[in-house]
Amino acid sequence: MLMNFLLYAKFEERRRWLILISYAALLLVASILPDTRQTGDPFQNLLTFISPTLQNALHIPAYGLLAWLICEAANRRGSSPNLSMIAGMATAMSYGMLMEVIQIWVPGRYPSAMDIAFNALGAGIGSWIWKKSARHRSLPRVITTPSIPHSRQPPP
Numbered sequence: 001m002l003m004n005f006l007l008y009a010k011f012e013e014r015r016r017w018l019i020l021i022s023y024a025a026l027l028l029v030a031s032i033l034p035d036t037r038q039t040g041d042p043f044q045n046l047l048t049f050i051s052p053t054l055q056n057a058l059h060i061p062a063y064g065l066l067a068w069l070i071c072e073a074a075n076r077r078g079s080s081p082n083l084s085m086i087a088g089m090a091t092a093m094s095y096g097m098l099m100e101v102i103q104i105w106v107p108g109r110y111p112s113a114m115d116i117a118f119n120a121l122g123a124g125i126g127s128w129i130w131k132k133s134a135r136h137r138s139l140p141r142v143i144t145t146p147s148i149p150h151s152r153q154p155p156p
Helices: 002-008 011-031 052-076 081-105 113-138
Strands: none
Touching: 011 052, 011 081, 052 081, 052 113, 081 113
């Protein structure tokens, strides 16, 4: 099935899915970076350069973008905008929960209910933004001509 998709899908569709999968992989890598603050070597841990408060806040745009990409990919596959929005939000939230569970096995990292909440908030916002922008993109373009006033007046 994957091979058929790679061989026969249009370039634009393959590109859209490649971007989505690459971004999901980037989130995975960011989620499994070990927190090794105790070693004292800042180059071993990229997380030491970002404050914990900012790390938490970054979950919102990160998962918002993931949800937006999922909505876009689902909609281009023929799903309705409402179904695409629900799929994007649910899939991004599920992926965020999976990333938190995976952190159980990462040294120095732990799952956090706050991170799950920020992931869900970002997924909701990203899906909502996609829905609002998709509605405007799907509206047909109507060309209107200015009305010309009639030269004669109606009888009194």
